[in-house]
Amino acid sequence: MSAVPEIRRSAGSKVWRWVRRNKAASLGATIMVIVTLAAILAPWIAPYDPDEQNIILNLGPPTAEHWLGNDTYGRDTLSRIIWGARVSLFVSITSISLAMVIGGAFGVVAGYFGGRTDRIIMASMDVLLSFPSLVMGLLVVAVLGPTMMNLIVAIAFTAIAPFARIARAPTLSIRNREFVEAGRTIGFSDLKIMVRYIIPNIADEVVVLGTLWLATAVRTEASLSFIGLGVRPPTPTWGGMIRDGFENMLDAPWLVIFPSLAILTVMIALNLLGDGLRDATDPRLRHE
């Protein structure tokens, strides 16, 4: 009984094959790979130290030495954008993973046990869904303090409910399948059944939603940083760079334009990838 029962065992590999064939999705995937590599390799590829101040270059326009110009303190914008990718990706990936695990667990438990457990969990999720996520994130960070950890908690908190919903629906249908019955008959505990039989079979759907929500997390992180509730300066964040550049927008528009382009590129890439993955896993669209 060690193998996972195959409802959609090969779905994962099919999805990847589909993504490779779908030009838009593979473009999104390629961009994300490049951005991720840039973030990881920041110490080696950034041309300057992102925190190095040089007052002579204050608000300097793009030049051959500083491709994307310099900010108020004369720091190199390109280097700060490359380092900023770290915060943006780290915060969004960890927060969505956290939401995926917590929300997914709630959804599986709700769907598997049904009855009162289901009603209580899903009613709580409805409560969470009643808060506009940016405002909720704003309050959580304001209360806990603007650190990277708290930012991750805040974004995860706003994303738990959708994952619970997406995990619950397939669990409802899988819990009555023969192999789950078989597991029960031979005395497997509920936990073992959920971990071994249910979770592997719903993982695809949860991960696809995760990709779509990554874009939301990137946006929320950038927005909170823009409001001034992001990771504290001098750590470069894209939203924070736009916030700083906003004051000097008329004299040095590149200070807002380049970090904006960085955020937009990642958002577009994630949306392309997420759409591709969703289309590939949505049975109604798969044959198109």
Added chain:
Amino acid sequence: MLTFILKRLLVAIPTLLGVLTVVFFVVRVAPGDPAIVILGESASAPALETLREQLGLNRPLIEQYFSFLGSVLQGDLGRSMISNQPVLTEVWRVLPYTFELTGAALLIGVIFGVPLGVISARYRNGWADYVVRFFSLLGLSFPAFISAILLLLAFAITIPLFPVIGEASYADPAQRLRALNLGLIMVAYITRVSRSSMLAVINQDYIRTAQAKGVPPGVVVGRHALRNALIPIVTVIGLYLGVLIGNSVLTEIVFNRPGLGKLIVIALNQRDYPTLQAMLVIYAVFIVLANILTDLIYGVIDPRVRNK
């Protein structure tokens, strides 16, 4: 219909209670003494004691919780720490600005989004479809503060079509730029769902039957297809109200205009927790009400929902 409305309102009560509970506890998980958090490390002991007294912080948590619930149910959302005015007074003052802004955005979203989605689905994989999909992808990818800044740079400064500073009223062109910012993002969301929702119905048998009967294409799309595609569209509009609210906060900040969003940011900077708490309740109530409204609209669009 009246029973339907009443039932729906009753279902919302536990959700609202949950909302109040979450809001109460989120504010109270703040590490350390809230009085110190609010007044700062350097506050004097008597000042801290007065504040604790005022906020009821020296009473047991459970008692604080019920007194919070009690006052909210009586319509008392507390007083601002800074102005000492009831929070609701402040909210009522700026609410029209935010309503006008989000209302205009929603209107722009529906007026342009639905037809664009229909066209995109009708001419699927044609050039119109690609153009529409490209722009809706772009709209979905724009965080509202970035689009606001770029619109500001482009229109108000480079090509001065809209004045940057002005009254927060629709009579004033500056408000139109703000509404446009929110509206364009809404157009993207609505276009997208209209397209996929139209695609889902366009291949149904009854559509083919209507076409076979010789019903003109415009009538097939308008009466047979769109009417059935409306439910997911309405659902998404309801769902994205949260996004719209978040975006209105960002738009108000960038354009430096009064509104609920601006109120929240001022409260945030001044650590005015009672105001923040109240604002979160108000936003959540709006979303719950919007969900009820969405359900009611289902009933209007689809008689099957009403009779269930």
